[in-house]
Amino acid sequence: MAKRGTIKKPLRALFARGSLRLLALVPLPVAHRAGAAAGWLAWRLPTRMKQVTLRNLERCFPEYSADERNRLARISLAETGKTATEMGPLWSWPAQRIQQLICRVSGEQHLRDALERGNGVILAIPHLGAWEMVGLYCSLNHTVTALYRPPRLAGLDSVVRRGRERFGAELVPTNAGGVRALYKKLGEGGIVCILPDQVPSAGQGVFAPFFGIGASTMTLLSRLGRRFGSEIIFCYAERLPRGRGFHIHFSPAPEGVHDADPLLSATALNQGVEQCIRALPEQYQWSYKRFRCRPQDERGFYE
Numbered sequence: 001m002a003k004r005g006t007i008k009k010p011l012r013a014l015f016a017r018g019s020l021r022l023l024a025l026v027p028l029p030v031a032h033r034a035g036a037a038a039g040w041l042a043w044r045l046p047t048r049m050k051q052v053t054l055r056n057l058e059r060c061f062p063e064y065s066a067d068e069r070n071r072l073a074r075i076s077l078a079e080t081g082k083t084a085t086e087m088g089p090l091w092s093w094p095a096q097r098i099q100q101l102i103c104r105v106s107g108e109q110h111l112r113d114a115l116e117r118g119n120g121v122i123l124a125i126p127h128l129g130a131w132e133m134v135g136l137y138c139s140l141n142h143t144v145t146a147l148y149r150p151p152r153l154a155g156l157d158s159v160v161r162r163g164r165e166r167f168g169a170e171l172v173p174t175n176a177g178g179v180r181a182l183y184k185k186l187g188e189g190g191i192v193c194i195l196p197d198q199v200p201s202a203g204q205g206v207f208a209p210f211f212g213i214g215a216s217t218m219t220l221l222s223r224l225g226r227r228f229g230s231e232i233i234f235c236y237a238e239r240l241p242r243g244r245g246f247h248i249h250f251s252p253a254p255e256g257v258h259d260a261d262p263l264l265s266a267t268a269l270n271q272g273v274e275q276c277i278r279a280l281p282e283q284y285q286w287s288y289k290r291f292r293c294r295p296q297d298e299r300g301f302y303e
Helices: 004-023 028-044 048-060 066-085 087-092 095-100 108-117 131-141 154-165 176-187 220-228 262-279
Strands: 102-106 121-124 144-148 170-173 191-194 205-210 213-218 231-239 246-252
Touching (some): 004 087, 028 048, 028 066, 028 087, 048 066, 066 087, 087 131, 087 154, 102 131, 108 231, 108 246, 121 262, 131 154, 131 231, 144 176, 176 191, 205 262, 213 262, 220 231, 220 262, 231 262, 246 262
Parallel strands (some): 102 246, 121 191, 144 170
Antiparallel strands (some): 231 246
16 A cells, blocks of 8 residues: 555645646736735744744844744745745746846846856855746846756656746756756856755755854855856845836855855855845745754754
């Protein structure tokens, strides 16, 4: 007899694919309202997402009052819900319709200037705003290679790949082969995309301060940048109210991000992520367990 878990996963993947198709049929404001409703439920019910969000905000914003953190958590969960429901439109709509969602772009000259220097560009895309839109926007205008971690539901892998690669982006796995592909792209003067606040695999990072808390932080970006003299540029897509579209932001990384000392470069990288988040804290995915990896002598952060 098949285990219950092995039966549930295909059903969950089928439901998710159906939901994405349905959401692709409605206007973006409707998809966002559905996501906000899901986020409201996550806030009203005793969910793990709510618990993790409040824990992160409690530690990252100790200067906020409890009411301020609760308000930020409630809005953040609504925005996280929108992240899920906007994937249907973003992974399915044609290029022209996607381009119409871009209402404003700030700081893109940083990217253009870096590309002209010919040493390649590393786009650091935090879990902030509509990060799926960043990849689509860049692949509509450039050839990009992005690290890709397959979804937990294997039945969604082809959907995710098709949605992200349909404008010419290349997704590469988070293994040695994928890293070699990143080196190749930068050697050609191209663009690679990496989530800088992704918790790295064991042995692939160092503990560096993030909102004043030690966080396991990847060293891959600084290694890539030093190898080719590639510039690291932060980018995020601000989600505009009432589903009006997106505002794309580009900004250079802080000084020190190429330092040969892994701790110093990781600290600068986290400073860059933190600067982006402080500009738009309500759209950061605070339900992400950024601090789940702890030093051996420290208790679990989310216990």
